[in-house]
Amino acid sequence: MSDQGVDERAAVRAFRERVGLPALVDVHTHFMPDRVLKKVWAYFDGAGPLVGRVWPIQYRQEEDERIALLRGFGVRAFTSMLYPHKPGMAVWLNAWAADFAARTPDCLRTATLFPEPxxxxxxxxxxxxxxxxxxxxxxxxxxxxxDALLDPAWGLLAEAGVPVVTHCGSGPVPGRFTGPGPIRALLARHPRLRLVVAHLGMPEYAEFMTLAEQYGEVRLDTTMAFTDFTEDIAPFRRDSETLARLAALGDRVLLGTDFPNIPYPYVHQLEALERLGLGDDWLRAVCYGNGASLFGVDGEVAAGRGGPEGDVL
Incomplete structure (x- = not known):
């Protein structure tokens, strides 16, 4: 491991020790087929139209090195967030993700979908x-x-209780169907859908918190929220009322980071959460307890189904 990797591992461990965290559960990390990930990186390098700004990727290591980094940070469970941009991709991506999870036991098997026959x-x-x-x-x-093509799939996922991490906020650049309106309509039909709003709904934070307050199965992930990079373009209001709402939703906020596609060290996301001042109990729930409970992580580790041993396992 490089000196940088050792230093970062120590910084994350120091955060966990301050807060009293046995480990981390990160619900928003990206692992993809190599050629797909390289295309994603090229898109970020070129500041593509959905990125809208310079976005230097922090972690460009090979797949096995990136997995080792997460384990070194004390991440007990993570995901392989991947997504199609056109019909015909989802089945192939799901097959790759199933294989990745089979050979990476601390990765929560991830799948995706697209409105298509x-x-x-x-x-x-x-x-x-x-x-x-x-x-x-x-x-x-x-x-x-x-889209009507998706409706049976949403119903199936709601019935099965499988969480769906959904990038539906209008950041960093709005899309035709981003924002709280379409999600509000979706939840009206599928109120039991375990929808995890990625990026805390950036920049429509307040509106997506309202949906989480209205629907007991809606959750929020912290991906890139509160970091210096994001605060420059989509600041989160720090008034007492807004922070109180976020604190009250503490049992349904989940740690997400966007690793490896982030323009700063991993520990910065954790420190950005810490400086909100919502307390160690809130941080322990967000960074570990909520995700561990949602996915049964503690039980799996106890039964010997966790990832390869690291400094926290």
Whole structure:
């Protein structure tokens, strides 16, 4: 491991020790087929139209090195968030993700979907095969989450209780179907859908917190929220009322980071959460307890199904 990796590992460990965290559960990390990930990185390097600004990728290591970094940070469970931008991709991506999870036991098997003929069938197959979390990217996919083709799949996921991490906020650049409106309509039809709003709904933080207050299965992930990079373009209001609402939702806020596609060190996301001043109990729930409970992580580790041993296992 490089000196940088050792230093970062020590910085994350120091955060965990301050807060009293046994480990981390990160619900928003990206692992993809190599050629797909390299295209994603090239898009960020070129400040593509859905990025809108310079965005230097912090972690460009090979796959095995990135996995080792997460384990070194004390991440007990993570995801392989991947997403199609056109029809015909989801089945192939789901097959890759299933193989990745089979050879990476601390990765929660991840799947995705797209509004296309056959979506209900392959979502059902993924759930039956053990998919534990889905990724929906309304911005990149450019689709309406209320597309009739998706409705049976949403119903299936709601019935199965499988969380769906969904990029539906209008950041960093608005899409045709981003924002709280389409998600409000979706939840009206599927109120039991375990929808995890990625990036805390950036920049419509307040509106998505309202949806979480209205629907008991809606959760929020912290991906890139509160960091210096994001505060420059989509600041989160720090008034007492807004912070009190966030504190009250503490049992349904989940740590997400966007690793490896972040323009700053991993520890900065953790420190950005800490400087909100919501207390160690809130941080322990967000960074570990909520995710561990949602996915049964503690039970798996106790039964010997966790990842390879690291400094926290």
């Amino acid at each position: 056959g979506v209900e069938a392959y979502v059902k197959e993924a759930v039956a095969g053990g998919a534990r979390v889905f990724k929906a990217h309304v911005q990149v996919g450019g689709y309406d989450p209320n």
